[in-house]
Amino acid sequence: MRAKFFFAVVLVLLLIAPTSALAASWNLASDFAANGDSSGPWAKDSGGNTVWYFKLAPTGGAANPAAYSSSALSWTTTYSWMPPGTPLKGWARLPGDLPHVSVNTGATDANSNTNPPFPWRSGKVLSHPMPAADAWPYSVIEWKSPVAGEADGSITLTDVDAGGGDGFQYWILKNSTQLDTGTVPNGGTVTETLTDEAVSPGSSIYVVLGPGIAGSHSWDSTQIDMSITVPEPPVVSTPASSGWAIAVLGILGVAMAARKTRVPARS
Secondary structure, eight states: OHHHHHHHHHHHHHHHSOOOOOEEEEEHHHHHHHHBOTTSSEEEOTTSOEEEEEEEEOTTOTTOGGGOBOTTOEEESOOTTSOTTOOEEEEESSTTOSSEEEEEOSSSOEEOSSSSOOEEOTTOEEEEOOOTTSSSOEEEEEEEOSSOEEEEEEEEEEEOOTTSSOOEEEEEEETTEEEEEEEEOTTOEEEEEEEEEEEOTTOEEEEEEEEOTTSOOTTOOEEEEEEEEEEOOOOOOOHHHHHHHHHHHHHHHHHHHHHHHOOOOOO
């Protein structure tokens, strides 16, 4: 009976203990490469949720999500500064033009036709702004949460075209709140992190890329590595399952007590 009681206790603990937390994760480059297509300026995750959106921001509107728009974007698979046949796809203000957000879907790295050339790594996303004087100079990447929780993430921006120019500017926002902004020099890189950012379905994280501080967009091809994870909270057992577990434990406890107090039969 003691052995049965011990196993009953173990059963109760398993039924009422929280389950281990899972995590939902998204990666801009892999989701874009696998699920981005000409149907619209967005990309789905592996679960079929549309989570990535590609937009433009107008002059003076880099930190104003209400001003962002995707209506001027066009699907494109070629750029004049890349060798013909390079497996690329993305969205640009005009086909093959700037600003753009695109991904190299090939199995190998590619080099541009520019002098000096810059690399477009296999499976990586590049973006490029326009001059500050342009009507729509900024490229925008939006991650829209399909879940509720606390988001952790990493956003790395790298100026891959170090042949000249004055680097680029960037902005990071959650919904309409600016989390950070900065300037990266020519050939430089910066990594921004997200830690325990509360999100709900429909919450947005924006990465906005603009020309250098002087307004020039020359040599501003920028690699964007972006990943976000939202751990799922532990799932506590339901009252029904807890009740059954406690009932089982109680019945066995009563049975054990009765066994101890039973009077032996006379011979």
